[in-house]
Amino acid sequence: MSKLKTSKFGLGLAAGAMALGLSTAGVADGHGDSFNGIGAKITDKAVEPWDISVFYDGTNLPEGSGSVEAGQQPYDAKCAMCHGAFGEGAEGYPKMMGDPMPQFVKSLKQGLDGVGNRAVNNAWGHAPTLYDMIHRHMPFYAPGTMPVDESYAVTCYVLNLAGIVPMDFTCSKETLPDVDMPSTDYYVTDTRPDVKNERCMSDCYDAEPKVVGAAVTGVSQ
Numbered sequence: 001m002s003k004l005k006t007s008k009f010g011l012g013l014a015a016g017a018m019a020l021g022l023s024t025a026g027v028a029d030g031h032g033d034s035f036n037g038i039g040a041k042i043t044d045k046a047v048e049p050w051d052i053s054v055f056y057d058g059t060n061l062p063e064g065s066g067s068v069e070a071g072q073q074p075y076d077a078k079c080a081m082c083h084g085a086f087g088e089g090a091e092g093y094p095k096m097m098g099d100p101m102p103q104f105v106k107s108l109k110q111g112l113d114g115v116g117n118r119a120v121n122n123a124w125g126h127a128p129t130l131y132d133m134i135h136r137h138m139p140f141y142a143p144g145t146m147p148v149d150e151s152y153a154v155t156c157y158v159l160n161l162a163g164i165v166p167m168d169f170t171c172s173k174e175t176l177p178d179v180d181m182p183s184t185d186y187y188v189t190d191t192r193p194d195v196k197n198e199r200c201m202s203d204c205y206d207a208e209p210k211v212v213g214a215a216v217t218g219v220s221q
């Protein structure tokens with residue numbers, strides 16, 4: 001199973017990107033650790049806003065909370081125009097509520113349109129990843145603008161629209177990992193080990209290169 005967690009992987013990417021962005025500032029200020037004379041060491045505080053990845057088991061869910069009730073107003077204002085007031089989808093945007101699980105699975109087995117029916121009630125395996133997606137990615141026109149409590153509330157409202165949590169439910173880092181999602185059993189953990197190969201930088205290919213032609217058969221001309 002992969003050992004990657006946000007705090008390492010996510011921070012590494014963010015830190016790299018930020019260090020590039022801050023390189024001139026570092027040189028101008030003349031302080032901080034530098035790499036080859038350019039850039040400045042990123043501070044934890046600067047990285048913090050980027051460290052928002054939440055894992056399926058709830059790892060990295062932030063402090064805060066939001067109820068189904070508190071989610072209605074922001075959902076109506078920021079989400080309903082695209083996803084429908086009842087999660088039915090609007091203007092060609094995805095619905096929150098698709099076919100119920102048995103019907104969804106039956107359609108997939110018959111090779112029918114699984115994608116068009118995919119929604120929160122049948123295709124999301126874990127509630128923390130739903131929070132993650134909404135907090136980082138929605139509303140579509142202004143991703144990343146919702147405060148934590150509002151994202152919890154809207155997530156809760158969507159879960160309620162999808163018939164997964166009751167009206168009096170409150171979402172938080174304590175409750176979301178235990179929400180029973182209808183399709184959890186359809187998700188598997190990738191147990192393959194991490195592999196670490198040495199990168200080859202020269203003389204990596206010792207055979208003669210050969211071009212393999214594509215054989216076209218069965219075509220009437």
Ligand code: HEC
Pocket residue numbers: 074075078079080081082083093094095096118119120123130133134138139140141154155158
């Ligand atoms: C301007 C239109 C628009 C608005 C407004 C919008 N979304 Fe979305 N939403 C999309 C699009 C497009 C997708 C699918 C594409 C993607 O995932 O990037 C999507 C996907 C989703 C999904 C995943 C659906 C699935 O099952 O795959 C969820 C959940 C979601 N949005 C929640 C929200 C919430 C909550 C809000 C309000 C805070 C919101 N959206 C506002 C356009 C919108």
